[in-house]
Amino acid sequence: MIMVGNSRGNGQNLARHLLSPENERVSIHAVDGFMSDDLHGAFKEVEAISKGTRCKKYLFSLSLNPPKNAEVGTDVFDATISRVEKTLNLSGQPKAVVFHEKSGADGITRRHCHVVWSRIDFENMKAIPMDYSKRRLNELAKELYLEHEWDMPKGFISPRFRDPKNFTLEEWQQAKRQGQDPREIKAIFQDCWKHSDSRKAFAAALKAHGYHIARGDRRGYVATDMKGEVYSIPKWTSLKTKDVKAKLGDRETLPSLEQAKQNIANTLAPTVDRLAQEQKAKLVALEKDKEEKAKAIAAKHAAQRQLQKRLQEQRATKEEQIRKERFNKGLHGLFDRVTGEHSRTKTKNKVEAFQAARRDQQQRDELILRRLQKQRDFAKHHAQAKAKPQAIRSELRTDLDRLEALRNRNREPKNDGRDREP
16 A cells, blocks of 8 residues: 655644544544543643654654555554554554545545654653655555555556666666566566456566566476566466466467577667667767867967967067166266176166066966866866766677677577576
8 A cells, every 4th residue: 555654743733634524534543652542632742742852753644545446454454554663663652543534536435544653762762763764665565565466556666667678878777787676576567467368468568567478498487588587477476377378378389588588689789779879979979079179278278378478578578678778878878887887787687688588488388387287187077078988888889799699599598497586
């Protein structure tokens, strides 16, 4: 059943919601572990106790919604609540259980349940942590769907369990990288079986999730996936072999396991080739971008050097004029030659001219070094940008070679019988 839970405060609002007359019928199933025997009083108790802690969301509220057409008795709800308590470490905590009956837009009356626990551990005066509660509840919900043979909601089945010929690069890598959840796989097999009335329909339904049916040497009726895993159809559908045979027919009319794997290779090879071509196109685009940016950097540097040269020449002209104006003319100039002042000024001008030349060269060097550093940074960034698509493309080429080898394999090796167990 669908489970939606969250930590929350404001118990009085929650109590009003649970007792709302919007529901056709409200039934208080249990108020356990509280001094009070009504919801408002019980939640006030928890709020008062929480004042001794830092916890603001002192309640954990959970709704239990069974499948639309399932007949679920109170005993199933009680058993589920007990399993939730063990899963979330809420065993022994005060709780209230309320049942609602309400008609939907289709006119069908449905029954669901609300459970509210106190999160406050009274003995230790601290809140029970609810980390990863959503994930843990979803895991438990999957188990319940399989145990009761309810149709599992599509949202519970990972999107990677679909036809791999439509994969994006990320989905392809995820499918190769991640382990497969046996509960989700079993739900797929059971759902495909339940909604198929023939071998053709069952094969098409499984193929939509990336599985191809075949005959196995030991298991008889099997399916295989893109990783080459082998699944016994009777076991993964929880059926007897004779029931599987009744729908799928004589196993000898099924393709061999090797043929099924070749069919998968035929299906996946174009996908992998497409993904590899996408990475090749990305590398080509990176090279084009590199050339354009390199030209832009070179043009910008050339313009900077031209500007620097012009400014330095203008400054050198001004400084040279200042140095010339230091020499006196006429009698004062003659006097300076006699006293040696002219020689000292000449020496000073030479020193300043030398220092100015060194300054200008240093500025030119700095501009060149900045350009070289920028080019090195750009080259490093470009290499890093290329590294990922190059590695991915290499990996895809390896995958494609493997698939091509499988497509071209003519011999039919025996199945070693190590079919995957659910």
